[in-house]
Amino acid sequence: MPKPLTQNTLFYGDNLPILREHIPDESIDLIYLDPPFNSNRSYNVLFKDERGEEAEAQIAAFDDTWHWNASAERTFHELIQNAPARVAAMLGALREFVGTNQMMAYLTMMAARLVELHRVLKPTGSLYLHCDPTASHYLKIVMDTIFGPGGYRNEITWKRSSAHSDIKQGRKAYGNIVDILLHYTKTEEYTFNPQFADYDEEYIRKTYNNVDPDGRRWKSSDLTGPGGAAKGNPSYEFMGVTRYWRFSKENMERLLAEGRIHQSSPSAVPRMKHYLDEMQGVSLQNIWDDIPPIGAQAKERMGYPTQKPLALLERIIEASSNEGDVVLDPFCGCGTAVAAAHKLNRRWIGIDITHLSISLMKYRLKDMFGLVEKQDYAVLGEPEDLASARQLARSDRYQFQWWALSLVQxxxxxxxxxxxxxxxxxxxxxxxxxxxxxxxxxxxxxxxxxxxxxxxxxxxxxxxxxxxxxxxxxxxxxxxxxxxxxxxxxxxxxxxxxxxxxxxxxxxxxxxxxxxxAGNGIDMPPSSYGTFKQAGKVKKQEGKQPKLISVA
CATH class of the missing domain: 3.40.1350.10 (Trna Endonuclease; Chain: A, domain 1)
Incomplete structure (x- = not known):
């Protein structure tokens, strides 16, 4: 049984062994994952047969390449032998249908990780899997099997880009402008905080069509009590009008004193004012088109190809966790989920298989929150001495290069x-x-x-x-x-x-x-300009972030 972590942590390495060796059962409140997958490839390529032994690929390489190779075959057989019977049966059926190709390799590798993610998720927790329509239908089958028939909550469609025309380039299909978020939970007792989106401008113009001298928009509603005396509504004279009212006369006088009652003329029936700036907004549905993608000039843009908007992760984290909860991103890339979790006073764990991503996250945390490695959070899996640095250099000199660069920031x-x-x-x-x-x-x-x-x-x-x-x-x-x-x-x-x-x-x-x-660095003037594109300084929500002691 893994020991509980005691602080926010970044892990360098393959997330599968890290989940098995470091994350205890039912210790995570919210999981967000955006696994790499090349949706730009055609189905003909994704389903091309790849039988045979080939050199083991770096499955998590950022070119989104998943191949059916020795690694995928081993993982498949491990799942068939050790996974729950329904998972093994599902994978066997998928292989018969899909074949041995990139898609099946992707589904096999994801199934192994989703089994572990289900294990570490708390009974009150949620998992959001970010994907696109290329693979979402297959992933839904995998997740339905692992989480059970009652685990599915929503399929959320996020409009990730504006309309673009590929017709001139010969495209014979509708434009792809959405991503899919699959939301699953372990039990019915999951955390959920309703979220609200802004009203549509046209709705505001038509509905909140009254404006006070101070510029506040409002709409009005009926103050009379439906059902009259039969429903127990009080009857009295108010502002020269006698009716059965919704509220007691005392409450009506209070509302009038607060400026919340409007009478268009002396004989008109008074109505209650509802101010736009006091409304929560419209209850969020499963189509999200109000969070734009990261533009070329956006302050939070970091040059990472699959970087997601901070607002998207903030919405997910606010909806499915509370302050002090633990958020896990096992494919954390440039760390948007980690940054959003820290901003919202959640605890966090991030995992990635490249030193480039870990370096990027270190500087993002420093740029946004002033966090210092080893002091404010832990980084596990990186070389800590000369011997392990030499080993990294022997195994992959580019990973060594990126790690060494992180030492000088x-x-x-x-x-x-x-x-x-x-x-x-x-x-x-x-x-x-x-x-x-x-x-x-x-x-x-x-x-x-x-x-x-x-x-x-x-x-x-x-x-x-x-x-x-x-x-x-x-x-x-x-x-x-x-x-x-x-x-x-x-x-x-x-x-x-x-x-x-x-x-x-x-x-x-x-x-x-x-x-x-040993802690020695470059002798240079203080750096006052971020080396990575500045992530944008953010002010954390009030309240001190708790330690990660209660992960277990």
Missing amino acids: AKPLGGGGGREGKKGSDKGVDGVLNFLEEKGKLQRVLIQVKSGHVKSGDIRDLRGVVEREEAAIGAFVTLEPPSNDMVTEAVSVGYFTSKTWQKDYPRIQILTVEDLL
């Missing part, structure tokens, strides 16, 4: 928000840091990361890149210790002088991974 270049990145297109720059000099001039620190053999020529190359890019400082991060020639070469470049801080900084700096793990 730099933005990876060439990644473009993707897990595979644009390898070889960085023009000698792996990461960047920014700072502001006098008169708001933006200055840059360029970073190169090397996991293999290093030599003095690498320092000369970095100097050339810094000069070519007109950067202030160049930092060379190396797994291996630098030679004396490298140190001499770096020192010979001289200094960058900050007029703002009236201090000299070495123009070329060499830092080993061992230095960074």
Whole structure:
């Protein structure tokens, strides 16, 4: 049985073993997952037979590729042998129908994870699976089987983009502009806080068509008591009119004193005023078209391809959890669910399989809330010593590069928000840091990361890149210790002088991974300009966020 976590936590790694080894039974109040899946592929590709043994893919790679390979076959057989009988029967039937292809690989991998997510969900909890119409009908079958016939709550349609015409490009189909949110619960006793959307402008214009001198809009309603005396309504004279009324005369006098009763003329029947600004709005339905996608200039935009709007996650979290509850996102990407949970005073757990995503989340939490790793939350699964750093470098040098860049709080270049990145297109720059000099001039620190053999020529190359890019400082991060020639070469470049801080900084700096793990960083002016696109500072809701002690 996993031990309860004691604080908000980010996990690096495959979410399946992490769920099994670290998350206790019935410990999570709300799960949101947006698993990667390439809906842009045609059905012909998704259902193409992929029999045979091929190299095991990085199933969670951000190119959304799921293949029927040795890993999928192993997972399928594990589920057939160990999952509940109804789940095994469902997967067997799906394989007979769907075949061995990308779609079946996706459904198999998701089934394994959904079994674990069902296990960790509290009886009062909810799970929202974010997908699109390409796979939603299959996922619904999987989830109906795992959660049981009574677990389904809603299929929510979110309008994720505006209308766009592909007809000129030869498309013979209706435009795809929606995503699907499948909402399931473990029991009937689930948390649900009704949510409300703003009224339509046309409805406001027609219904709230009265305006007070102070600009407040209102509508009126009947004050007479339906059914008269037979229903026990009191009869008395009020404002020159005798009727059976809804309220006692005392309450009517109070409403009049509060300015909530309107009489159009001395002989007219008084009516009650209802102000627009006091209304909750219209009760939310299962079509959400009031949350726009993240625009190109949006403050919260972080350059992550599948980034979802913060407002979307806030709505889900507010509807299906309460303050202090635990929110889990097992495919957390750039961390929108984690950010929304923290903003709304929920506790949180995020899991992702790339260092790029974990780095992005670290800086998002810092940009939005000023949170500091190890002090305000834990990060598990990353290298913590030189030996594990060497192991990461041997297994995947790009993952090592992204992890090393996170140690100096730099933005990876060439990644473009993707897990595979644009390898070889960085023009000698792996990461960047920014700072502001006098008169708001933006200055840059360029970073190169090397996991293999290093030599003095690498320092000369970095100097050339810094000069070519007109950067202030160049930092060379190396797994291996630098030679004396490298140190001499770096020192010979001289200094960058900050007029703002009236201090000299070495123009070329060499830092080993061992230095960074010891807490040493780049010698540079304070960074006052976010390296990742600023997530937008937010003010947390009132109330101190509780610790994660009661996860179990």
